[in-house]
Amino acid sequence: MIPKEFKKIKTLVLLAGPGSGSKVFQSFIDGHHQVLMTPGYILMYFYPHWNKHLRHYENWNQLIKHFLKLHPSIIDASKLKGGDYLYNLGKKKNKSIKIKKKNFIKKINNYLKGEKINSKNFFLALHLAYASCLGENLKLKKILIYHMHVCWYMKNFYRDFENAKTITMLRELKSNIPKRIPALEKPNEMHLNKTDAIFFKTRSYKNIIFEDFFSLDYLKRFQDKSHRVVKHEDLITRKKNVMKKFCKYVSISNSKSLLNSTINNLTWNYKHDNKVELKNGVAKDIVYYNKKNFFYYELFWLNNLIKKFNKKYSYKTNKEKFTVLKFNIILSFFFIFLPSKKELNLFTNFFTFKFMKSYMEALYLEVFKIKLKLYEKNAFYFFKWSNKNYPFRLINFLNTRLNQKKNVIWIFFYILLKLLMFVFIPVVIILEYFLRIVFCLMVYFKNILGLRFFPKKL
Numbered sequence: 001m002i003p004k005e006f007k008k009i010k011t012l013v014l015l016a017g018p019g020s021g022s023k024v025f026q027s028f029i030d031g032h033h034q035v036l037m038t039p040g041y042i043l044m045y046f047y048p049h050w051n052k053h054l055r056h057y058e059n060w061n062q063l064i065k066h067f068l069k070l071h072p073s074i075i076d077a078s079k080l081k082g083g084d085y086l087y088n089l090g091k092k093k094n095k096s097i098k099i100k101k102k103n104f105i106k107k108i109n110n111y112l113k114g115e116k117i118n119s120k121n122f123f124l125a126l127h128l129a130y131a132s133c134l135g136e137n138l139k140l141k142k143i144l145i146y147h148m149h150v151c152w153y154m155k156n157f158y159r160d161f162e163n164a165k166t167i168t169m170l171r172e173l174k175s176n177i178p179k180r181i182p183a184l185e186k187p188n189e190m191h192l193n194k195t196d197a198i199f200f201k202t203r204s205y206k207n208i209i210f211e212d213f214f215s216l217d218y219l220k221r222f223q224d225k226s227h228r229v230v231k232h233e234d235l236i237t238r239k240k241n242v243m244k245k246f247c248k249y250v251s252i253s254n255s256k257s258l259l260n261s262t263i264n265n266l267t268w269n270y271k272h273d274n275k276v277e278l279k280n281g282v283a284k285d286i287v288y289y290n291k292k293n294f295f296y297y298e299l300f301w302l303n304n305l306i307k308k309f310n311k312k313y314s315y316k317t318n319k320e321k322f323t324v325l326k327f328n329i330i331l332s333f334f335f336i337f338l339p340s341k342k343e344l345n346l347f348t349n350f351f352t353f354k355f356m357k358s359y360m361e362a363l364y365l366e367v368f369k370i371k372l373k374l375y376e377k378n379a380f381y382f383f384k385w386s387n388k389n390y391p392f393r394l395i396n397f398l399n400t401r402l403n404q405k406k407n408v409i410w411i412f413f414y415i416l417l418k419l420l421m422f423v424f425i426p427v428v429i430i431l432e433y434f435l436r437i438v439f440c441l442m443v444y445f446k447n448i449l450g451l452r453f454f455p456k457k458l
Helices: 022-029 046-054 060-070 101-112 119-133 151-160 173-191 194-222 239-250 296-305 307-312 328-335 341-350 353-368 392-404 408-449
Strands: 010-015 143-149 165-170 226-231
Touching: 010 022, 010 151, 022 143, 022 165, 022 239, 046 060, 046 119, 046 151, 060 101, 101 119, 119 151, 143 151, 151 165, 151 194, 165 194, 165 239, 173 194, 173 296, 194 226, 194 341, 194 353, 194 408, 226 239, 296 307, 296 328, 296 408, 328 408, 341 408, 353 408, 392 408
Parallel strands: 010 143, 010 165, 165 226
Antiparallel strands: none
């Protein structure tokens, strides 16, 4: 059974929010003797999986068996080939976290014996069994920290842990937006066939705008709970102070381990897309932004939308020439309707020979040369918030048929579908552009009406 003290254990949820650095922040927390935690995003989709697949089981054995199919990386972290970088740990970058499957199943069954089947008991047992397999001293644990990463499952978590606290990462938004777009597209290139990855680029800018402006505001519906934020930039300039305040916030002892970037006490080696200079284990370039990534009027409306955010969290708001006018708020309203540099480049790029050639070459390879990636099992295809409203099941049906046999009929339908998708790319770009306008106008009026949500900073 689950020990009584863990039924009431304090909990903290770590969120990326309108920022970056949640992984590096978690790597600083790693190794603290009072923290109960699984690394990276291993359990990010725990609640979607529970609600869809696991809650219907009437015995723990079947539930555990299904869970391990959905989350194999909890046994072998090297199977999670994503942005967690749990497969290149240690100074030589050749280690990962592996635990014995039989041992894990035995331990989790011991914790669940006699317990009611519900998400809270299973979530606790997972963490206890995992830590036990790694040889951690459970008697010292004072808090369970869950790297949920995105805020959209917080309602589920509060049902199980009503007194949970949160920490959300922040970053200067003009720096964050252009640099976060590749971070959103990289997993698509990893998990999707190329034609689908190309199609997904139509929604990247709008999705980043939505996440950066609405993730903090989403927490307002839980404003009676305890929320704090951490500026990614502060991990460069005042890391010791931030970690000290973190310890006070979650009621754990301060420790030197909080200054080291590790996973399971092994050096964590994040792979940056470009060579970057580090300071205190954090990329220094996060404090800069390039004006060339934006149109002039785009920077103007963006600066006005983030003005209150910047004031609250001591970010600098650049004063563009338009701001000498008394009607800057009115100008911002109209400028929002103009396309951003990213949106315009995306639209015009579609009509270039280079883009058409790239798409058609990818389609040819998918049909005749390569084995297609199947869109199944991985939660990425069905639960990732930015992947909603995409016909994964239909495409996966065709992918499966083509992989089994290159039948002329299935080839015809696959090519037909992909050509239709290609033709509709500019239409989708325009639709995404209008959605972005709607989101920006919502933020515009929420600013005027004072409806934004800005938690205190650590």
